[in-house]
Amino acid sequence: xxxxxxxxxxxxxxxxxxxxxxxxxxxxxxxxxxxxxxxxxxxxxxxxxxxxxxxxxxxxxxxxxxxxxxxxxxxxxxxxxxxxxxxx
Numbered sequence: 741x742x743x744x745x746x747x748x749x750x751x752x753x754x755x756x757x758x759x760x761x762x763x764x765x766x767x768x769x770x771x772x773x774x775x776x777x778x779x780x781x782x783x784x785x786x787x788x789x790x791x792x793x794x795x796x797x798x799x800x801x802x803x804x805x806x807x808x809x810x811x812x813x814x815x816x817x818x819x820x821x822x823x824x825x826x827x828x
Contacts (some may be wrong), residue, residue: 741760780786796813
């Protein structure tokens with residue numbers, strides 16, 4: 741969706757979104773909250789670092805730029821620079 745009345749409610753630091761995805765839910769299966777706690781899903785120490793896909797790999801594939809040097813992709817999306825410039 742490229743424009744909708746609710747975009748005005750989504751402005752962050754003066755920037756209105758250009759694009760949004762609307763998700764319609766047909767059915768929800770509510771789960772026991774204790775199961776989420778037991779799963780340790782939110783505990784980063786339980787994650788397998790070998791199972792994580794580097795951001796640069798996803799970006800290279802999505803942008804169809806696999807030939808771009810990994811160092812350039814890393815530099816562009818460096819957490820400090822990206823978070824500071826996101827709403828600049």
